[in-house]
Amino acid sequence: MKNSLNDILGQKRAVRLLKSVLDSGRVPPAFIFYGQDGVGKMTSAKRFAFSLSCQTKTGCGICEACKANEFGEGFRVIDISDYFENSVEKNKVSAFRKELNTHSHAHDLNYFVVSIDNSDLMNESMQASLLKSIEEPANGVCYILITKSIDALNATLRSRSVLVRFSPLNIDSLIILSEKILTRTLTYNEKELIKLAEGSISRALEILSMENSPLAWIDELLKSSSKRSHKWDRLSLQKKMEESMPAIISSRKKWKESLINFDRALSEKAYIPLALEVLKRRISSIR
Numbered sequence: 691m692k693n694s695l696n697d698i699l700g701q702k703r704a705v706r707l708l709k710s711v712l713d714s715g716r717v718p719p720a721f722i723f724y725g726q727d728g729v730g731k732m733t734s735a736k737r738f739a740f741s742l743s744c745q746t747k748t749g750c751g752i753c754e755a756c757k758a759n760e761f762g763e764g765f766r767v768i769d770i771s772d773y774f775e776n777s778v779e780k781n782k783v784s785a786f787r788k789e790l791n792t793h794s795h796a797h798d799l800n801y802f803v804v805s806i807d808n809s810d811l812m813n814e815s816m817q818a819s820l821l822k823s824i825e826e827p828a829n830g831v832c833y834i835l836i837t838k839s840i841d842a843l844n845a846t847l848r849s850r851s852v853l854v855r856f857s858p859l860n861i862d863s864l865i866i867l868s869e870k871i872l873t874r875t876l877t878y879n880e881k882e883l884i885k886l887a888e889g890s891i892s893r894a895l896e897i898l899s900m901e902n903s904p905l906a907w908i909d910e911l912l913k914s915s916s917k918r919s920h921k922w923d924r925l926s927l928q929k930k931m932e933e934s935m936p937a938i939i940s941s942r943k944k945w946k947e948s949l950i951n952f953d954r955a956l957s958e959k960a961y962i963p964l965a966l967e968v969l970k971r972r973i974s975s976i977r
C-alpha cells in the first residue's frame with residue numbers, strides 16, 4: 691500500500707505507537723516527531739495523515755478519503771525555515787499565526803494534519819501561538835511537529851504533545867532505501883561507504899552522489915597497486931597505503947570538502963579507517 695505506515699523502514703517502535711493511536715480512535719491534538727534528519731519523520735507524518743482519514747485506517751489508497759488525500763486535502767506542511775527569510779520579527783510571528791489558523795474546512799475528510807517542519811527554529815512567540823492552537827484545536831485538526839532537536843521546544847509544548855522518537859536507520863534499511871530510490875543495486879564499496887551516513891538516508895544519498903567519489907580513487911589505487919603487488923607482500927602494501935593515505939586524501943580536495951561540508955563530524959579521521967578497511971578487503975579478494 692502506497693501510503694501505509696507498514697512500509698516505513700527501520701522505525702518499528704514509532705510505527706507501533708502511531709498505529710496504537712489509530713486503533714484507539716482517540717487522536718491527540720499534537721505530536722512531536724523527533725530524531726536526526728533523514729530517518730523518515732516527514733514521510734511518517736504524511737502516512738499518518740492518510741491513515742487517520744482512511745476508511746480502514748490503513749492508508750489503503752483506494753477509499754474516497756485516501757483519494758481526497760492524494761490531492762493534499764488532509765495534509766499541509768509549514769516549514770519554519772521559510773519564515774527566516776523574513777527578517778522582521780513582528781511580521782514573522784503574525785504571518786505564522788495566520789498560517790496556523792488557515793485550514794480548509796471544505797474537504798470531506800475527518801482530519802486535517804498540519805505538519806510543522808524544522809519546528810525547533812520557532813522563537814518563543816511562535817511557540818506560544820502554536821501552543822494556543824493546540825490547546826484550543828479546531829475540529830479534526832492535528833499538529834505534528836518535526837524536529838531534530840526536541841530540547842529547543844518549550845516544556846509546555848512538549849508536555850501537551852505525544853512524543854514519537856525516530857531512531858537512526860540501521861545499515862540494512864539504508865541499503866534497501868538507497869537501492870529503491872536510485873532504482874539500482876549498490877556495489878560492495880558503496881554499501882561500505884554509506885556506513886558513514888550514520889543512519890540517515892539523506893546523508894547516504896549525498897555520499898553516493900558525490901562528485902569525484904572516494905570510490906574512484908580506491909579503484910585507481912587498487913589498479914596501480916595490483917600491478918606492483920609482486921614487489922610487495924600484503925602487509926607492507928597495506929603499510930604503504932596507510933602511510934600514503936593522508937596525501938591521497940588531500941589531493942582529492944573536492945570530494946573531501948563536500949564530505950566535510952555536509953557533516954563536519956565526518957572528518958578524514960572518520961574516513962581513513964573505513965577507506966583502509968575497504969582497501970584491505972579488496973586486496974584480500976584479489977590475492
Ligand SMILES: [Zn+2]
Pocket residue numbers: 743744745746747748749750751752753754755756
Ligand atoms: Zn483509504
